[in-house]
Each structure stands twice: as structure tokens, then as C-alpha cells.
Amino acid sequence: MRAMSLRPILLHPDPRLKAVAKPVAQIDEGLRRLAQDMLDTMYDAPGIGLAAPQVGVMSRLIVMDCAKGDEPAQPMVLVNPEVTWTSEEKAPYEEGCLSIPEHFADVTRPREVEVRWTDLDGQSQTQRFDGLWAVCVQHEIDHLNGKLFIDYLGPIKRGMITRKMEKLKRDIARDGPAPKGHEAARL
Ligand code: NI
Numbered sequence: 001m002r003a004m005s006l007r008p009i010l011l012h013p014d015p016r017l018k019a020v021a022k023p024v025a026q027i028d029e030g031l032r033r034l035a036q037d038m039l040d041t042m043y044d045a046p047g048i049g050l051a052a053p054q055v056g057v058m059s060r061l062i063v064m065d066c067a068k069g070d071e072p073a074q075p076m077v078l079v080n081p082e083v084t085w086t087s088e089e090k091a092p093y094e095e096g097c098l099s100i101p102e103h104f105a106d107v108t109r110p111r112e113v114e115v116r117w118t119d120l121d122g123q124s125q126t127q128r129f130d131g132l133w134a135v136c137v138q139h140e141i142d143h144l145n146g147k148l149f150i151d152y153l154g155p156i157k158r159g160m161i162t163r164k165m166e167k168l169k170r171d172i173a174r175d176g177p178a179p180k181g182h183e184a185a186r187l
Pocket of ligand 1: 096097098099139143
């Protein structure tokens with residue numbers, strides 16, 4: 001049996017969440033282990049998407065599983081993902097983020113996107129995403145470019161969330177982590 005290995009998730013504000021991640025040069029055992037750790041960490045959180053910078057690894061790697069509660073698990077690992085097409089039509093969705101717990105806001109993004117990436121076997125893949133999958137893949141690719149969903153908000157709302165997060169981080173440093181929430185759609 002494989003031991004589960006959870007990695008700590010960085011919380012905003014953190015300079016690593018604002019940096020651009022580097023392309024993955026080689027798919028090897030270390031990368032496969034990282035991807036599995038990220039999936040374990042995402043499911044445990046619980047969340048539906050996670051990008052490597054959120055666990056402090058500045059590589060272009062994301063994982064996600066947007067299967068609904070009554071559907072079988074559908075874990076995906078995307079290496080060096082790139083958006084190759086976006087629909088003209090846009091749609092709002094109330095987003096959250098594992099690095100910004102307990103905060104949610106509407107973000108408007110293209111309703112459909114096409115993404116190209118490399119899988120863990122080194123094969124190039126292209127797929128079109130819609131619905132929650134489209135929201136999630138765009139949110140996670142933003143993480144690889146140092147962009148958070150709060151960067152889509154106005155400066156007043158963003159500043160308010162950032163100050164609350166600074167306070168949360170001080171509280172965690174003093175008292176330890178708070179009990180987990182149960183909100184859906186944290187990415
Ligand atoms: Ni996020």
C-alpha cells in the first residue's frame with residue numbers, strides 16, 4: 001500500500017503565490033510523486049484543483065478533479081498546460097481558493113477553453129473544457145503565472161481579503177490551524 005503524503009498548502013499573502021512557475025523539463029519519478037502528493041493534498045483539503053506553487057514548488061504542474069459528488073473520481077494531472085483557445089462567451093462563477101480559505105467572489109472568465117498539456121507518460125494532450133472544469137483549469141493555470149482569483153477583484157475588496165488573510169496567518173502562527181471548513185468549489 002502506498003503511504004499518503006500530504007504537503008502543506010501556502011496561504012496568501014506569500015511571494016511564491018505571486019511568482020511565475022518554470023516549465024517542467026523532464027517527467028520523472030520525482031514529478032509523478034509530486035503529482036500524487038498534490039492529488040492527495042487536494043482531496044484531503046478538500047478542493048477540486050491545486051497548482052504546484054501552492055505547495056511551494058515553482059513548476060508548471062496542476063492537478064484537478066471536478067467530478068460531481070455522485071460521479072466517479074476523475075483525477076487529472078496537467079504538465080506545462082497552455083490555453084490554446086477561449087470562447088467569446090464569458091460566464092461568472094463564485095470562486096474560492098485553497099490558499100485563500102473562507103473567501104469567495106464572482107470571477108468572470110471565458111465559458112469554454114481548449115488546453116494543451118503533457119501527461120505523466122510524456123504524451124501531448126488537447127482537450128476542451130466547459131462548466132466547472134473550465135473555471136478550474138483557468139484558475140489553476142493562473143496560479144502558474146502568479147495570479148490569484150482576488151486579482152480579478154477591485155482594489156478595495158482585494159485589500160480587505162488580504163488584510164483578513166494576514167490576520168488569519170498571525171492567528172495560525174499563534175494558535176495552530178483552525179478546523180477545516182466544508183465549502184465546495186475551493187480551487
Ligand atoms: Ni487557487
